[in-house]
């Protein structure tokens with residue numbers, strides 16, 4: 001028997017095995033039509049069915065009403081960081097939007113938006129902070145949601161609901177009424193925890209997510225936007241990135257990333273069969289609780305994040321020295337535990353435990369961590 005591999009990559013990341021198996025079985029001939037999905041016209045009956053079903057299944061999973069457009073686009077969340085302000089920052093005459101900075105990705109979003117209008121900072125975790133007697137480093141805590149300074153004339157409020165690199169998750173949504181900005185819609189970069197738990201889309205103006213973290217292969221960006229916010233695109237917005245055009249054509253304004261959409265569709269069906277987002281959330285909660293419990297059980301491993309905002313998807317941790325970290329990464333790879341190296345900007349170890357990572361993978365990691373500590377602690 002070969003080594004059992006477990007893939008902890010932050011993205012592109014592990015996909016459900018049944019999905020890959022089905023894709024393999026259908027690779028050469030999709031359901032007797034004589035073509036691979038890759039070879040189909042994006043306007044033909046077959047792909048129309050695949051794409052519309054994917055959209056409908058995503059709507060079912062998240063309970064998205066028809067007040068929202070659901071689109072499959074290209075360019076990743078990085079392109080979306082520009083496409084969002086191009087489409088939305090001119091909603092209000094202020095030509096401004098407010099951003100909450102909690103780590104690498106939200107900082108990038110803010111910087112990109114400032115090229116298209118006034119991008120203000122509503123709150124930032126860019127300093128050290130004492131919370132309940134514990135000191136947290138920059139980007140390891142979240143400014144209290146009731147302290148965000150949102151301007152009532154902002155075209156939207158943007159935040160990253162799961163910082164993939166830092167391992168910071170904001171599952172709660174701010175009370176915009178209490179913040180004095182009831183009409184300012186929320187815009188979430190949810191890339192790395194999209195479909196990992198229920199999300200009340202109706203409380204947002206927009207949600208976007210690159211597929212390659214938790215929903216499919218690279219090349220697809222999922223974009224959900226409230227239709228009444230559309231129609232204010234900046235004049236130089238590329239026509240293929242104007243949400244009005246893409247929404248009108250149900251993701252087929254131009255050739256969409258068709259094979260990627262097909263795989264996303266299979267992932268959506270896999271989730272629906274499993275029982276939906278409330279069900280997958282239980283698995284994700286159990287996996288992350290087990291891993292954090294192991295990290296917290298001794299001083300050998302440390303997670304630096306304010307406990308209330310620890311990510312269920314991306315779990316970074318450090319060891320006492322760089323030498324120990326390198327040793328950990330080397331030995332874990334030999335045990336079939338792949339891609340555990342932390343992002344280059346923060347170092348250490350990061351275990352991404354997305355939907356498709358079974359509990360067995362997490363317990364294998366935990367057993368390895370125990371053994372490694374016994375040997376080197």
Ligand SMILES: *Cc1c(COP(=O)(O)O)cnc(C)c1O
Nearest residue numbers: 076077078079105164191192210
């Ligand atoms: C990965 C990621 C991005 C960037 O995605 P690309 O597909 O590389 O553009 C942006 N935001 C978050 C939260 C991410 O996890």
